[in-house]
Amino acid sequence: MANGKTWNILMVGVGGQGIVTSSDILTRAAMEAGHDAKKSEIHGMSQRGGSVFSHIRFGPRVSSPVIPEGGADILFSLEELEALRWLGYANASSTVICATAQIAPAGVETYPSGVLDAIRSACPRLVVLDVVKLEERIGNPRFLNVALLGVLSGMLDIDDASWRRAILKEVPPAYGEANWQAFLSAREFAREGP
Numbered sequence: 001m002a003n004g005k006t007w008n009i010l011m012v013g014v015g016g017q018g019i020v021t022s023s024d025i026l027t028r029a030a031m032e033a034g035h036d037a038k039k040s041e042i043h044g045m046s047q048r049g050g051s052v053f054s055h056i057r058f059g060p061r062v063s064s065p066v067i068p069e070g071g072a073d074i075l076f077s078l079e080e081l082e083a084l085r086w087l088g089y090a091n092a093s094s095t096v097i098c099a100t101a102q103i104a105p106a107g108v109e110t111y112p113s114g115v116l117d118a119i120r121s122a123c124p125r126l127v128v129l130d131v132v133k134l135e136e137r138i139g140n141p142r143f144l145n146v147a148l149l150g151v152l153s154g155m156l157d158i159d160d161a162s163w164r165r166a167i168l169k170e171v172p173p174a175y176g177e178a179n180w181q182a183f184l185s186a187r188e189f190a191r192e193g194p
Helices: 019-032 080-085 115-122 131-138 141-153 160-170 173-192
Strands: 007-014 036-042 051-059 074-077 095-099 125-129
Touching: 007 019, 007 080, 019 036, 019 051, 019 141, 019 160, 051 080, 074 080, 074 141, 080 095, 080 115, 095 115, 095 141, 115 125, 125 141, 125 173, 131 141, 131 173, 141 160, 141 173, 160 173
Parallel strands: 007 074, 074 095, 095 125
Antiparallel strands: 007 051, 036 051
């Protein structure tokens, strides 16, 4: 059964990266583990390239899905600039999990430098995940968003059985087991360190 902490997790990325699916899996896994869980998401221009974000809160009793600014325990980003854009929801003790994907916003020709350094200066608890190495490890880039949940899983009060049930319910049946293996592989990848 779940413990007494309420978790505030903000998941961010751009359209096409799978933030909506990732947030659905996390929310379901929290409920499977016995938590009260709430989710709020915005994916207006999410077809390709637009900003996508999802607030997920879970714990013994959660009345609102919205995380206040500065209130995220974890900022989970599938893209570097999106992590920087949403940094106002984090604080000095927040953990930021950031994939090294760089997708320039519309109208920007050169991706800005120093993004990860700027994030680290505000949030020293930055976990940087090399997307190229992780994709090599999991074998299929289509599973990257679910794989990254494996990294997140080591920080949360959600058991493996709940994660597995959530993944198998939220992804197409033909890809359920492959996504579960990607999840486990990414968790091991994170434990190994850089």
